[in-house]
Amino acid sequence: MKDTSQFNTQAIDPQGTQVEPVWPDRFDYEAYCDYEAKLLERCRLFWQSDSGVAVYRRFRIPQCFTWMCRDMQASLAYQLGALQASMAYKADIPNFLEPWYGIGTLASAFGIDYVWPAGQAPVVPQRFDTIEQALEVLPMPVDQTPIGRHTLQMIEYSVDKSNGRLPISLTDTQSPLNALSFLVRTEAFYLAFMDTPQQLSRILDRLVPLQIAFTQRQLQILGDTIVWPGHGFASTRVFSGLGMSDDIMTCISPGQYRQFGIPGIVQCGQAFGGAAVHSCGNWQDKLAVVRDIPGLVMVDAAFTSQTDPSPNDAELFGQAFAGTGIVVNSRMVGNKDTVIQTVKSLWRPGLKLIVVTYCQDPREQAEVYDAVHSICSS
Numbered sequence: 001m002k003d004t005s006q007f008n009t010q011a012i013d014p015q016g017t018q019v020e021p022v023w024p025d026r027f028d029y030e031a032y033c034d035y036e037a038k039l040l041e042r043c044r045l046f047w048q049s050d051s052g053v054a055v056y057r058r059f060r061i062p063q064c065f066t067w068m069c070r071d072m073q074a075s076l077a078y079q080l081g082a083l084q085a086s087m088a089y090k091a092d093i094p095n096f097l098e099p100w101y102g103i104g105t106l107a108s109a110f111g112i113d114y115v116w117p118a119g120q121a122p123v124v125p126q127r128f129d130t131i132e133q134a135l136e137v138l139p140m141p142v143d144q145t146p147i148g149r150h151t152l153q154m155i156e157y158s159v160d161k162s163n164g165r166l167p168i169s170l171t172d173t174q175s176p177l178n179a180l181s182f183l184v185r186t187e188a189f190y191l192a193f194m195d196t197p198q199q200l201s202r203i204l205d206r207l208v209p210l211q212i213a214f215t216q217r218q219l220q221i222l223g224d225t226i227v228w229p230g231h232g233f234a235s236t237r238v239f240s241g242l243g244m245s246d247d248i249m250t251c252i253s254p255g256q257y258r259q260f261g262i263p264g265i266v267q268c269g270q271a272f273g274g275a276a277v278h279s280c281g282n283w284q285d286k287l288a289v290v291r292d293i294p295g296l297v298m299v300d301a302a303f304t305s306q307t308d309p310s311p312n313d314a315e316l317f318g319q320a321f322a323g324t325g326i327v328v329n330s331r332m333v334g335n336k337d338t339v340i341q342t343v344k345s346l347w348r349p350g351l352k353l354i355v356v357t358y359c360q361d362p363r364e365q366a367e368v369y370d371a372v373h374s375i376c377s378s
Contacts, residue, residue: 176264240273
């Protein structure tokens with residue numbers, strides 16, 4: 001029977017998987033390294049191809065994306081538990097560690113400190129009433145801010161405890177436009193698109209070098225452990241491109257996004273093998289604009305109602321990206337029938353597709369894996 005249930009507003013994280021923690025001194029590094037190595041050649045062939053399909057059973061740990069993102073020891077232990085559990089699920093792409101510390105990291109360069117509500121993910125208070133006020137502040141390098149230093153400490157801890165053997169991503173990276181939305185009061189932010197577009201462009205231009213510099217600083221620590229595109233995307237050591245979240249795109253017109261969103265994405269991505277773009281919600285009205293981003297290597301979108309309360313139309317994405325070589329990272333929370341039906345709607349010859357699944361047990365995952373590869377081989 002087709003799974004028709006909707007987005008669960010009561011769940012802490014509908015994309016999450018509960019696991020048991022594994023402390024660093026008890027994790028089987030050799031087993032995971034062997035597992036990753038076996039999949040990497042498959043990933044390399046997929047990345048080098050113009051089209052094809054790969055399956056990724058994502059292990060996203062709810063606690064690590066709420067209060068635990070402040071506790072590096074607990075976060076790493078739970079993520080190691082996820083890596084261990086993931087090996088039982090049939091997939092083409094291995095999971096990785098994520099030093100995640102919230103969506104306001106870039107905004108912290110303007111002197112904004114995180115607020116940590118008990119039991120919740122951190123939030124960033126909007127500091128400025130207008131774009132003009134933000135322009136009066138000289139930003140500091142992100143790695144000199146409290147959250148920047150803490151993020152780097154988290155990366156160092158993960159690299160050290162794993163002896164540099166496990167795959168690790170950058171922290172959650174936001175586009176310049178997305179980061180700006182955390183700096184300026186909401187009304188003023190959106191009015192700036194129409195009232196002060198030149199000032200809006202000026203402040204966005206200031207965010208770009210800050211983002212590039214902090215990414216480079218993280219890479220100095222990560223070394224060969226780095227996976228691309230990073231947080232939120234299926235990522236490996238043999239993929240490329242800087243992944244950026246850009247949820248603001250759902251709130252503005254295609255023309256506004258082309259003028260104000262895309263330039264920063266392109267500039268940030270150029271230094272790291274291209275750009276990968278994520279947005280929650282339904283952004284199918286931006287398909288043509290996003291598809292034409294210079295250097296774009298991957299997009300991420302939700303395609304089932306259990307993944308996002310406003311999922312995207314799978315057929316439209318399949319039509320838009322077939323023949324482009326751009327990977328569609330497609331998140332599909334749901335049972336076997338839901339995933340299979342969604343893949344059938346999305347797939348067409350010439351598409352380069354990653355099917356992200358969240359199957360509850362290894363047997364169902366194996367059935368989904370085989371069905372997906374069968375659909376996409378025809």
